Amino acid sequence: MRQVTTILGELLKIFPRYEFEKLEKQHQSNRYTKYYTGWQQLVTLLFAQIGGHDSLRGIETSLGMHSQKWYHLGLKDIKRSTLSDAMKNRPYEIYEGLFYKLLDKCRSVTPHHRFRFKSPLFSMDATVIDLCLSAFPWATFRQRKGAIKLHYLYDHSGSLPAFMVMTDAKRHDVRVAKSEERLDFHLLPDSIISVDRAYLDFEWLYSLEQRGVWFVTRSKKNIQYRIAGQHKPIRNKQVSRDEKIELIIEESRKKYPKALRLVCYTDPQTGKVYEFLTNNMKLAASTIADIYKSRWQIELFFKWLKQNLKIKSFLGTSRNAVLSQIWAAMCYYLLLAYIKFQTKYHGSLQVLTRMIASVVMEQRLLIDILSFNERSIKKARDPVPQLALF
Template identity: 40%
Template sequence: MQSAITVFAQFLSLVPKSVFFKLSQNYRPERSPRTFSPWSHFVHLLHAQLAGCKSLRDGIMGMNAASNRLYHLGVKPVPRSTFADANAKRPYTMFEALFGELYTRCLSQAPKKKFSFENKLFSLDASVVDLCLNLFPWAKFRTAKGGIKMHTVMDHDGYLPAVVTVTEAKCHEVNIAKLLKLPKGSIVVFDRGYNDYTWFRHLCKSGVFLVTRLKSNARFRVIERHRTDQATGVTSDHIIQVAVGEKTMTLRRVGYRDQETGNRLDFLTNHMTLPARTIADIYKERWQVEIFFRFIKQNLKIKSFLGNSKNAVLSQVYVALIAYLLLAYQKFMSKIGLSLHYLARLVQRNCNILDLVEPQRKSVKSNDPGQLSLLA
């Protein structure tokens, strides 16, 4: 019988099963549903993301409605209570580790950043996901509000989330930033919420370059002034000293006037050789991480959750990030210029991606194992 491979099966084929099963052995819980394997659990969570399921009932009904096809995916129909039990007990760290593995896989196909310098470029930011305090009492944020915070390091090669740490919303961004281990020689850009000169000194000692905004009340001393080209929008380029405890630290201050809005901005960096205009352009690129947060919240399921426990919520967040990586990987490989937003909509509407990647292959034999890989 001739039939097209489902969109969902195509996305699953991008997840190396050998890697998944190795991780499932490393993160095996003391107690978990014997009839609901880690793979089945992952398949159900990923389906909930790509299909836009709004509740546990929606997720189970959607999968069980296609019960005659589930064996092709290596899963079986599951009761709602079993799914809920797995969400509570199977450690979210398994999905977090899988996210890390898939980031490496996606990076191998990702386009390079827009800048010509060789340094790796990362953006660092955090975003709060609001939760109902009555349903998620473990995530108390304010008196009558709950939430979690996604601390994200974005790789500008392909605009991929490289590291995502999820904490309670009240956790300050700098506390997580200080735990990061960025590659030597890389550039990390972030907003003024991360202003901490002690951390800046640590970055300098680690060989990591920073680009950020200078606080309006910052105290510093200008020790050197460089000539600037006003036509580029750069208004000043100074070497400055700031106090860090009893010591001082030498940094670079770049003044810039946005030619479209007329707004004046002051940037701070420890990179002394890049052109001043490039420093300003690097900071503008920081908005890519804001676009990432907007996409995640609008297109994937991190506002309504399939369980109320901390483990269930974090499992769903990391599977949402995995779904993002799979969409990005498909975009890189298809080379047809679709935006991630449009691609996500096509997947949700159950449009067969096989027609987009290779239009001439409109049908394949469902019993041919060689066709289970979308891009083979």
């Protein structure tokens, strides 16, 4: 007879544990550890993410209520003081490394983006997470405000974060884009990246051009240029201009000496006129506009993360504790994405998150709950008989 584990145990099977143990050895994360290993900390953080627990005492109490089910999770004991020390001292890099291992696994099952062209499509942006300056003095942003900034490269194939880095909130977006070598690793030749005007740096854009990467961004009003000629005859009534341009300011021209393409597009719903800059001379002007419009998906992604993952209240005040929790939250997001694409689940990630939270410590197979909905999930009960209270 097949032994049925809990839903949490089913989720842990998806993690590449062998790779995680290699990361633990690489960063010596279990050095001076008596029993509370990096894997046990991952189990604890995953449980806290699923259950929405935002305090050490709450995690200790909630896990303690299910101590009879720990045998298959790899947990031995959980004390809030032990978890607090682990969040402070165990390097967050092991969870960052796990994130990229899971990302490779997700890419094997994710669908292609909705556009007809085959080029990989990315969007890049950043979001700020506010922190209390008195509790997080290392995260100084303004005189009386603390924050950290999360920079994402968003892959439209599967709606996945292909790259993520966390910096202080003062760090400008384009400085991160120019300094991160890992970003160059993901932007291969023939890739397309859409960015907003915060990334309009001609030196960086020309580095993309030299690597064979296409970009689409918004133009600024103060850009001075001359028209080098019409790109193609205009066939779309929403497109008012489609021209080749050359920069005329000497400093800008040194940074980007080649011709650019300027597309003026009128939104049919709002009537607002947008000007886009790109180095792609092949795609239709309406497709260029649609590529930039699809950049809104990364804003929805940021909104989903802040509403559904525990990345606004933290289990520790040190920088290492904050980063550990954020990377663990992102691992959980990839876990949800993998389940959705691997099983062809038709519901939203939000509904899937709620269903898993409802039965996380019940002894069921993960595949069984995917057929539930928000109404039927309330009827799910642990099949193991429980002792009655008298």
